[in-house]
């Protein structure tokens with residue numbers, strides 16, 4: 001948690017740079033229209049490249065763009081009939097996937113090699129990659145716990161898992177704040193009370209209870225990951241249905257999150273106060289909120305994601321009021337993660353005199 005608090009400074013710095021960009025675009029009346037979903041994708045890629053790789057945004061951005069293209073390509077075949085041998089055939093799509101994958105691996109390998117080359121002077125680094133290298137490549141180099149390929153795979157997971165999901169959480173939070181202006185006011189009051197006008201610290205962010213509830217309700221109604229899968233490790237029974245070992249089960253998070261039996265008659269309504277007594281008491285089951293999954297393979301980045309979201313939302317509320325642009329079209333689209341198909345155009349107005 002201490003390391004996370006230190007990372008809050010990086011998060012706030014990245015958010016601060018984005019705000020300066022917005023300010024620079026404002027007209028004479030102090031307002032500007034911006035597609036927030038696009039800006040948040042850049043912001044969270046920026047945050048994860050600094051906190052995970054400590055690398056410059058330019059290096060990280062290249063990995064991010066190639067990785068995003070890979071994600072779209074991979075998802076485009078998900079609903080096709082799956083014939084195992086197909087992924088080994090040199091089809092046009094597979095050739096593109098292989099080329100992109102090679103590019104991502106080479107870029108990540110260069111970042112890692114750079115880190116290893118300077119480790120005697122600068123150490124492995126105080127970021128997620130540095131911590132991983134330190135843990136996995138001991139001094140004697142005889143028995144590293146992870147191979148280069150495995151470290152690259154872990155980096156890819158961090159990059160993918162750590163920026164897309166977080167950017168969609170920010171996007172849907174801003175959507176709900178703009179469509180619930182009274183909540184926007186309440187949250188701004190809380191932020192100004194706990195953080196003032198300065199850069200919010202980790203301790204200040206931990207005091208933002210209303211912001212926390214608002215984020216949890218956003219995660220319920222617009223869970224960035226809308227379904228996950230698990231393979232049955234043995235024969236079992238679920239809700240009276242026999243499931244043989246090896247069966248792949250899909251857990252429909254989005255459906256469970258709007259189930260009236262779990263959340264009550266108001267399941268489809270936006271009500272952050274349902275989280276007033278904590279996450280485990282909000283629904284009829286203590287694990288009803290599944291946005292970060294549950295159990296041993298649940299999200300390891302959930303505290304990171306929540307503090308990042310609080311830092312960014314707090315900085316925005318301190319400086320801007322905002323309302324949805326008339327151009328906005330409500331079309332949530334599920335491409336591995338849930339995003340607004342046509343972006344989130346928002347009109348922002350500076351609160352500074």
Ligand code: HEM
Pocket residue numbers: 157158161162163165166169223224225228229290291292293296297298299300301302304305
């Ligand atoms: C709002 C933001 C986020 C959401 C909604 C989210 C959601 C999830 C979910 C649902 C899983 C389980 C996937 C499965 O079981 O198939 C997961 C796993 C994971 N997440 Fe996140 N995540 C978020 C942010 C992050 C961040 C910021 C990081 C890293 C800094 C991260 C790293 C990971 C990793 C490494 C796993 C795999 C854990 C394992 O397999 O043991 N996530 N996430």
